[in-house]
Amino acid sequence: MEQLTHLKELEAESIYILREVAAQFEKPCILFSGGKDSIVLTYLAYKAFYPSKLPFPLVHIDTGHNFPETLTYRDDLVSKLGAELIVGYVQDSIDQGKVVEEKGYSASRNKLQTVTLLDTLAEHKFDCACGGARRDEEKARAKERIFSHRDEFGQWNPKNQRPELWDLYNAKKDVGEHFRAFPISNWTELDVWQYIYQEGIELPSLYYTHRRKCFLRDGQWLAAEPAVIPRRETEVVEEKEVRCRTIGDITCTGLTLSRAHSIEDIIAEIASSRITERGGRADDKRSETAMEDRKKQGYF
Amino acid sequence: MKLLRFSTAGSVDDGKSTLIGRLLYDSKSIFEDQMEEAERASKNRGNEEVNLALLTDGLRAEREQGITIDVAYRYFATPKRKFIIADTPGHIQYTRNMVTGASTTDLAIILIDARHGVVEQTVRHSWLVSLLGIKEIVVCVNKMDLAGYDQAVFSKIEGDYLKMVRQFSETNVTFIPISAKLGDNVVNASDNMPWYAGKTLLDFLETVQVSGPAGDSFRMWVQWVVRPISAKWPDFRGYAGRICQGEIKVGDRICVQPSGISSVVTGIMIGEQSFDTARQGQSVTITLADDIDISRGDLIAAAGLPQPEISNLVEIDVCWFRSSALVPGKRYIIRHATQEVQGIVKEICYRVNVSTLEKEYGVDSLTMNDIARVRLKTADPLVYEYYKDNRNMGSLIFIEPGTNDTVGAGMIVPEEL
Numbered sequence: 001m002e003q004l005t006h007l008k009e010l011e012a013e014s015i016y017i018l019r020e021v022a023a024q025f026e027k028p029c030i031l032f033s034g035g036k037d038s039i040v041l042t043y044l045a046y047k048a049f050y051p052s053k054l055p056f057p058l059v060h061i062d063t064g065h066n067f068p069e070t071l072t073y074r075d076d077l078v079s080k081l082g083a084e085l086i087v088g089y090v091q092d093s094i095d096q097g098k099v100v101e102e103k104g105y106s107a108s109r110n111k112l113q114t115v116t117l118l119d120t121l122a123e124h125k126f127d128c129a130c131g132g133a134r135r136d137e138e139k140a141r142a143k144e145r146i147f148s149h150r151d152e153f154g155q156w157n158p159k160n161q162r163p164e165l166w167d168l169y170n171a172k173k174d175v176g177e178h179f180r181a182f183p184i185s186n187w188t189e190l191d192v193w194q195y196i197y198q199e200g201i202e203l204p205s206l207y208y209t210h211r212r213k214c215f216l217r218d219g220q221w222l223a224a225e226p227a228v229i230p231r232r233e234t235e236v237v238e239e240k241e242v243r244c245r246t247i248g249d250i251t252c253t254g255l256t257l258s259r260a261h262s263i264e265d266i267i268a269e270i271a272s273s274r275i276t277e278r279g280g281r282a283d284d285k286r287s288e289t290a291m292e293d294r295k296k297q298g299y300f
Numbered sequence: 301m302k303l304l305r306f307s308t309a310g311s312v313d314d315g316k317s318t319l320i321g322r323l324l325y326d327s328k329s330i331f332e333d334q335m336e337e338a339e340r341a342s343k344n345r346g347n348e349e350v351n352l353a354l355l356t357d358g359l360r361a362e363r364e365q366g367i368t369i370d371v372a373y374r375y376f377a378t379p380k381r382k383f384i385i386a387d388t389p390g391h392i393q394y395t396r397n398m399v400t401g402a403s404t405t406d407l408a409i410i411l412i413d414a415r416h417g418v419v420e421q422t423v424r425h426s427w428l429v430s431l432l433g434i435k436e437i438v439v440c441v442n443k444m445d446l447a448g449y450d451q452a453v454f455s456k457i458e459g460d461y462l463k464m465v466r467q468f469s470e471t472n473v474t475f476i477p478i479s480a481k482l483g484d485n486v487v488n489a490s491d492n493m494p495w496y497a498g499k500t501l502l503d504f505l506e507t508v509q510v511s512g513p514a515g516d517s518f519r520m521w522v523q524w525v526v527r528p529i530s531a532k533w534p535d536f537r538g539y540a541g542r543i544c545q546g547e548i549k550v551g552d553r554i555c556v557q558p559s560g561i562s563s564v565v566t567g568i569m570i571g572e573q574s575f576d577t578a579r580q581g582q583s584v585t586i587t588l589a590d591d592i593d594i595s596r597g598d599l600i601a602a603a604g605l606p607q608p609e610i611s612n613l614v615e616i617d618v619c620w621f622r623s624s625a626l627v628p629g630k631r632y633i634i635r636h637a638t639q640e641v642q643g644i645v646k647e648i649c650y651r652v653n654v655s656t657l658e659k660e661y662g663v664d665s666l667t668m669n670d671i672a673r674v675r676l677k678t679a680d681p682l683v684y685e686y687y688k689d690n691r692n693m694g695s696l697i698f699i700e701p702g703t704n705d706t707v708g709a710g711m712i713v714p715e716e717l
Contacts, residue, residue, distance in 0.1 A: 001512060001547070004581045006303040006382045015570075015583035016542040019523040023596055023638070047571030048583070051536055052528040136375045143370050161370065162706045163396055163621045165403040166695045167542075168635050172704035186384060188375045 007195050010187055014041075015048040016167065017146060017183040021130055022048075022055045024171035025179070028128040029086070031117075032058040034070035035247040036203060037132030039077070040192055041184055043201055045130075046081060057084035059129065061117050063109040064091045065228045065249040073204040088120030105230050108251040118154045121178060128171070128179040136188045146185050152176045190270055197263045207266070209243045209258045221255040245270075301377075304505060306407040307386040307434075309398050309425045314411040315442045319480035320374060320387060323502065326487035329376035371401035380506040390421060395428065395654060395669040396621040399709065402429055403695075406510035407436040409501075414447035414477070418460045424654045426461075430469035431617060431671070431711070433688055435511055437465070437473045440501060445479040449492040468657065474508075476501050512580060513690040518546035518554070518602035521637040521692070522594055526585050538569065538585040539594055541638070544692035546602065547579040548586070553603040556594055557683045558610050562603050563590040597639035599683045608693060612681040613646075616696070616710035619671050624700060626666040626674075626708060634678055634710075636696040642679040643698075649673040649716070666708075676710065687711035 004012065021028050030045060032038045045054055060074060078085045090109050093099045098119070099112045121129060135142045145161050147169040162170055171179060184192070196203065213224040215235045222229055224237045228250040231237075242255035243266075260266045308316055323329075374385040388394075388401035402408060408429040412422055429437060439461055447453045454477045465473060476485055477496050484490035487502045499507070526538035548554075548565060555562045567587040568575045578584045586600065594600070601607060620626050626645060634643035650659040651672040666672050687694030698708035 001516065001580055003302045003512075004579075006301050009303050009581055012542060012581055012583040016523070019540055019583070020638075023524050048540070049524075049526060050569070050571050050585070051530070051533045051538075052526050053530075135373045139372075142372045142374065158370070163400045163697075163709065164706070165400055165697060165709045166691060167404075168637075168695065168697045170635065170697065170699055170704070170706045172633070172699055174704065186373070186375075188377070188382075190377070191382075 007191065007198060010184075010191055011044065011047075011195070013167075013186065014044045014183040017169070017181065018045050018048045018130070020147075020169050020171075021128055021181045021183070024169065025128040027124070027126050028056045028130060028181070029059045029121075029124070029126045030054075030056060031129050031131045032060050032074065032085075033132070033247070034060070034066070034074050034204060035132065036192055036196065036207065037134065037184060039132075039201065039203065040187075040195060041130065041132040042077065042081070042083075043199065044183065054081060054083050056130075057086050059086045059088065059120060059124075059126070061088045061113045061120065062090065063113055063249040063251075064089065065109060065251055067204075067206055067223075067247065067250060067253075068226070069204045069206050070247060086120065086124060088116045090116045092116070093119065105232055107230070109249060110252050114154075121154075126178065127173070128181055130181045130183060132184055133182050134187050134189070134192075135182075135185045144182065144185075146182050147171055148180045148182065149173065150178050150180060154178070156180075190267070193263065193267050193270060197267060204247065206244045206247055208262070209241050209260050209265075211239055212242050212255065213237050214240050214242060214255055221257065223250050223253065223255060226250065301380070301382055303382045303384065304407065304508070304510065305384045305386065305405040306409060306505070307388055307398075307402045307405045307429075308409045308411070309388050309390050309402070309429075314390070314413055315480045316387070316390070316411055319409075319411065319440065319442065319478075319486065320385060322480050322483060322486045323385075324374065324376050326483065327376050327378055327502065371397050378502065378506060383505065390425065392421075392424070392654070393669065395424075395671075396619065398425070398428060399432065399619045402432045402434060403709070405434060407438065407505075407508065408434050409438045409440055411440050411442050412457055412461070414441050414443045414453055414457065417457050418464055420655050422461070423464060423657065426465050427468060427652075427654065427657055428671075430465075430471055431619075433691060433711070435471055436508060437471050438501065438504060439473060439475045440480075441475065441477045442480050444477045444484060444490075444493065445482050449477075449484075449490075451493070451495045454496075474498075474504060476504065513545045513693075515606065515685070515689060516546045517606055518548045518552070518600075519544050519608070519690070519693060520548070520584075520586070520600045521639075522596055522598045522600060523638050524596060525594070536587070537591070538567075538587050539600060540583070540585045541600070542583045543578060543580050544637075545580055545690055547577060548584075548602075549577045554588070554600050555603040555607065556592065557599040557601055557608060558681055559593070559598070561592050563588040563592055565589075597637075599637070608683050608685050610681050610683050612678045614676050614678075614682060614684065614712050615649075615715045616674060616676050616712050617671065617687075618645075618666070618674050618698070618708050618710045620666045620668060620708045622700075622705060622707045623668045624703070624705075624707060626670075626698070628664070628674075631701065632707070633699040633701060634676070634682075634696050635699060636682055636684065637692060639680075639682070641682070643676050646675045646677050649675065673713070673716070674710075682712075684712050686714055688713070 093116045099115045145164045214221045243258045245256050260269045372387045386401035388398040458475045478485045485500045520541040520543045522539045522541050524540040552565045568578045569585045628645045650661050651663045685693035694712040696710045700707045
């Protein structure tokens with residue numbers, strides 16, 4: 001029998017995983033960041049359960065440093081899908097004294113969101129949070145299971161992961177423990193873009209080339225507007241034609257100089273790129289095993 | 301474009317990481333920042349050359365100890381095909397990780413050092429790969445540069461390997477003489493071995509056809525019942541699942557197992573789109589003509605013959621993952637497809653010594669990395685086919701109550717009488 005195309009096969013696998021999540025957990029949710037991966041994930045979930053509505057809410061952890069385009073997109077999508085949206089605010093965690101804000105020019109709330117995330121999951125008693133992480137993104141993620149068990153503190157134990165064979169996922173856990181599930185684990189960046197193109201999925205405008213005031217730091221362009229990142233005096237603001245290759249919060253989203261105005265342009269640009277998409281992510285450059293260390297703390 | 305999932309097994313000494321590094325690098329799948337990071341990390345460790353293993357060994361403990369502990373998944377594409385590599389550790393104490401990695405693949409690459417030939421590890425890996433029902437093996441005879449690119453060396457290994465593997469497997473085997481370090485026959489054909497007329501490794505991976513399940517009779521496990529109960533869809537009732545064998549058309553007669561009730565397919569959907577047909581690999585939602593009782597764990601099969609087996613006593617090859625022993629009579633949760641039942645092992649028939657492949661009888665418990673033939677009894681009957689005919693229909697895992705851990709994996713086999 002003729003094999004499916006790679007996009008059809010990946011789509012079918014992800015839909016299968018999303019249905020296993022819905023069936024095996026009591027109260028799952030989708031972590032929605034407004035980035036293309038979580039958008040594709042939400043779209044796949046819509047397909048998996050149609051004509052039912054999504055059987056789980058979208059959860060957004062808002063660092064307070066978001067591009068306004070992301071929030072507009074999020075709210076439009078939620079109303080279009082008739083989905084439920086739950087927002088956890090990092091500002092609340094700061095105000096409650098649960099976390100202390102980083103200081104200095106490279107300060108980011110990226111690390112702080114772990115606390116807000118775990119609190120939000122606990123408050124709503126979610127037992128599984130589905131994310132749009134992919135194994136090709138980063139070397140610690142390359143080793144993570146599709147159903148990833150977290151202990152009572154939300155921690156990942158990379159040395160003792162549950163064996164995961166075939167497509168048999170084990171969601172058993174004790175009270176207080178929870179899981180992260182990664183339905184698009186096996187997709188690559190290019191797969192995501194090809195799928196967005198094939199399905200005609202709408203994206204936030206940030207992904208397309210636009211003029212923006214930015215500045216250069218350590219070889220990376222960062223957004224000067226909205227004015228969230230504190231600048232050194234030597235860092236000069238210039239207006240450039242840029243786009244985001246990934247979208248995190250403003251402090252950790254690198255901007256790429258680009259002329260890509262359509263999805264076809266973006267696919268061509270990525271296919272010829274020699275830098276990974278996380279190459280522009282400040283949060284990963286902090287140490288060799290930065291991602292593993294954050295994941296052990298309960299990060300996404 | 302089509303997808304090929306394959307595994308690589310072996311230790312660092314075999315040049316496995318170098319081979320993967322070479323495949324990724326020569327196919328331009330390693331990015332500058334990844335390479336720079338590997339260079340930086342190599343330098344920090346005092347290595348003189350860039351250690352390509354650092355591209356795949358991601359965990360802190362792996363980097364510190366210089367070994368691969370867990371399965372790493374790597375992705376690359378050429379204009380002809382997309383590839384997913386399950387890069388698995390080779391040491392005997394990580395047999396379980398190798399089994400995990402190989403379980404989702406269709407092809408296995410086995411590395412042999414040209415200077416050492418077929419060794420104990422080669423036997424173990426080949427046997428595990430065949431146990432997991434992988435139907436294509438590529439034997440890469442590596443380090444040919446250190447063996448003078450000698451055809452006689454290659455031919456001897458070819459002969460020895462076939463003699464060994466045919467004792468237990470009819471798997472297709474392809475042999476390629478390579479030097480992962482220098483690139484001979486990995487992506488580019490070698491000038492040093494004009495006597496080799498076959499394909500390079502990448503060329504072979506791009507063109508090999510892998511076979512799916514043996515049968516073509518429609519099979520789909522129900523994962524989820526779609527019931528919107530909305531104004532627009534007041535009576536909609538759809539059965540969602542992934543087709544694990546065959547094809548289905550609107551109008552086809554189906555039979556639900558284990559109940560045996562039959563009905564007719566009235567619709568096939570993927571998202572908002574409706575289709576007249578769907579086939580193996582697709583995740584669909586199916587509607588039926590009759591309002592019958594179907595729930596998660598049931599199998600929807602084509603009506604008529606052949607129907608799957610139904611029994612609460614099966615024989616399986618089991619691979620044990622944890623130090624918490626498998627003991628006959630102990631109760632486990634068995635997850636088979638979308639079904640979950642209680643099960644106990646009635647009897648351990650024999651254990652296989654994974655180094656010598658000898659059967660050891662009179663064994664009363666199994667521990668980590670053991671592989672054995674056992675008889676499993678379940679509280680409710682399993683609907684199944686043999687693993688060798690269809691992996692989805694014949695695979696299961698053992699979950700330990702109390703720890704909730706996945707402690708073992710089983711493959712249903714024909715009874716040995």
